[in-house]
Amino acid sequence: MGEQNWAGNVDYGAARLLRPTSVEQLQDMVRHAGRVRVVGSRHSFNELVSTPDTLISLAELPFDIEVGADGRTATVPGAATYGAVTAALHAHGLALPALASLPHISVAGACATGTHGSGDGVKGLASAVTAVEFVQADGALETLRRNDPEFAAAVVNLGAIGAVVRVTFDVVPAFDIRQDVYDDVQIGPYGDELLDALGQAYSVSLFSDFGSDRFTMAWLKRKVPSDGFAAPSPTWRGGPLADGARHPVPGQPPLGTTRQSTVGPWHERLPHFRLDVPPSSAGNELQSEFLVPRGQAPAAWRALLQVREVIAPLLQISEVRSIAGEEQWLSPAYARDSVGFHFTWVPDVVGVDLALTVLEPLLAQFDARPHWGKVFVTPVREVAHRYPRIADFAAVVHRRDPEGRFRNRFVEQVIGSHA
Structure with missing residues (x-):
C-alpha cells in the first residue's frame, strides 16, 4: 500500500488503510477488520505501528472539545x-x-x-x-x-x-511563558551543576552538537509572573543571550520556531515549533531518546561525551531535558524522576544503527529506557524487562484483547515473555 511514517524510514506494510468518520463506523470496522493498528500523526520512527493487515486512521472523526x-x-x-x-x-x-x-x-x-x-x-x-x-x-x-x-x-x-x-x-x-535562548553555554564538569541547570526554569532544554563539552544553546521557558521573572539576564551559565531567533539545529533558519525573547501564551511558547509551519521535511532526520534516572544523568552525560566521535558525525542536534516521574506503567519515566537524552540524527539508517550499538550498551549501565516511538537497537523484549510492572501491563492487554487483534510483532515482543 506504500503507507509510511513521517520520516520515510518505515513502511507500515499494511494491506489497507481505513478512515472512519464516526465512532459507530469505527466500531464496525474493528469488528470485521481482523488484526488492526491505529496510525496517528506518523511521528514514530520504528515498527510500532507496522502491520501486514489493516491500518486505521481516526483523523476524520469529528473534532469537539x-x-x-x-x-x-x-x-x-x-x-x-x-x-x-x-x-x-x-x-x-x-x-x-x-x-x-x-x-x-x-x-x-x-x-x-x-x-x-x-x-x-x-x-x-x-x-x-x-x-x-x-x-x-x-x-x-x-x-x-x-x-x-x-x-x-x-x-x-x-x-x-x-x-x-x-x-x-x-x-x-x-498561563504565560517567557522563552529565552542562550548561546554557547558551559555547564560542567557535569556533576550536580547539570541537574541544577535543568531545574532553573519551568522548562529547560540544553542542546549539544557534541563538538565540545559546551552546550550550543539553552532554551529557558519561565512562567510569568509566578517564576518571578520579567527581564532576562544578559548571560546564563557563561553563555550570552541570543541576539536573534534560533533553531535548535545550528545553521537552520528559525522560521518555524516559537517566538523567543518574548512573553506569550503557554501553547505558543512551551513547544519549540509552531503549528502553522510544517515540521522539517520528511526524510530529513531520524530520532532516538533514552531516559535515565535523574541522579544518574551527570554520569550518563559524561559517558556519552567520551564517545562523541561516534555520535557527532551522524548528529544534527542532541537535547537534554528533565522529566518528573509518573505512574503510567509503561512510561519511560515510570516511578522515577528522569533526564532524557534526545538525538536528532541525519537520515542514515545504517550509520545510526551502528552508532546506537555503541550508545545503548553504554547507557544500559544507567538503566536507560528508550522512548517507545524512537529508533533503538536493543531487543524490544530486553527493553520491556526494564519496566517493573510489565507483567501487569501484559495481563491487562491479554484481558482486553485475548486474540491479539490490536497487536503486531513489536507489541508481541513487549508482552511476549510476560503473558
Missing part, C-alpha cells in the same frame, strides 16, 4: 493534534501543564508512547489524562478512569488496548 462543568477537565478527540487541542483550550482560558516540542503530534499517539515535555516538576503528557475512551477488540466502546485498577496500563498503551477515540485531561488556568 468538551470542558467539564467545574472547568477542571476537558475531553478531546484522541486523533486531534496537540496544536489544535491547545488552541481550543486556550480559547476557554485553560491550559495543559506540559507540551512536547512539536504541536503537530496526535494526542493519543503521543500519550501511547510516553512522550513528554520538560521540567523538574513536569510529568509526561500522559499524566494529565484522567480518562481514556476506546473501541476495544470486540467493537465495544469502553472508558477507563484514573481510579480504575487498569488505568495505569491504558494511556501509555503502545496501541495495544484498542482505538482511542477520546481523552479527558486535567486542565489548569491558562
Whole structure:
C-alpha cells in the first residue's frame, strides 16, 4: 500500500488503510477488520505501528472539545493534534501543564508512547489524562478512569488496548511563558551543576552538537509572573543571550520556531515549533531518546561525551531535558524522576544503527529506557524487562484483547515473555 511514517524510514506494510468518520463506523470496522493498528500523526520512527493487515486512521472523526462543568477537565478527540487541542483550550482560558516540542503530534499517539515535555516538576503528557475512551477488540466502546485498577496500563498503551477515540485531561488556568535562548553555554564538569541547570526554569532544554563539552544553546521557558521573572539576564551559565531567533539545529533558519525573547501564551511558547509551519521535511532526520534516572544523568552525560566521535558525525542536534516521574506503567519515566537524552540524527539508517550499538550498551549501565516511538537497537523484549510492572501491563492487554487483534510483532515482543 506504500503507507509510511513521517520520516520515510518505515513502511507500515499494511494491506489497507481505513478512515472512519464516526465512532459507530469505527466500531464496525474493528469488528470485521481482523488484526488492526491505529496510525496517528506518523511521528514514530520504528515498527510500532507496522502491520501486514489493516491500518486505521481516526483523523476524520469529528473534532469537539468538551470542558467539564467545574472547568477542571476537558475531553478531546484522541486523533486531534496537540496544536489544535491547545488552541481550543486556550480559547476557554485553560491550559495543559506540559507540551512536547512539536504541536503537530496526535494526542493519543503521543500519550501511547510516553512522550513528554520538560521540567523538574513536569510529568509526561500522559499524566494529565484522567480518562481514556476506546473501541476495544470486540467493537465495544469502553472508558477507563484514573481510579480504575487498569488505568495505569491504558494511556501509555503502545496501541495495544484498542482505538482511542477520546481523552479527558486535567486542565489548569491558562498561563504565560517567557522563552529565552542562550548561546554557547558551559555547564560542567557535569556533576550536580547539570541537574541544577535543568531545574532553573519551568522548562529547560540544553542542546549539544557534541563538538565540545559546551552546550550550543539553552532554551529557558519561565512562567510569568509566578517564576518571578520579567527581564532576562544578559548571560546564563557563561553563555550570552541570543541576539536573534534560533533553531535548535545550528545553521537552520528559525522560521518555524516559537517566538523567543518574548512573553506569550503557554501553547505558543512551551513547544519549540509552531503549528502553522510544517515540521522539517520528511526524510530529513531520524530520532532516538533514552531516559535515565535523574541522579544518574551527570554520569550518563559524561559517558556519552567520551564517545562523541561516534555520535557527532551522524548528529544534527542532541537535547537534554528533565522529566518528573509518573505512574503510567509503561512510561519511560515510570516511578522515577528522569533526564532524557534526545538525538536528532541525519537520515542514515545504517550509520545510526551502528552508532546506537555503541550508545545503548553504554547507557544500559544507567538503566536507560528508550522512548517507545524512537529508533533503538536493543531487543524490544530486553527493553520491556526494564519496566517493573510489565507483567501487569501484559495481563491487562491479554484481558482486553485475548486474540491479539490490536497487536503486531513489536507489541508481541513487549508482552511476549510476560503473558
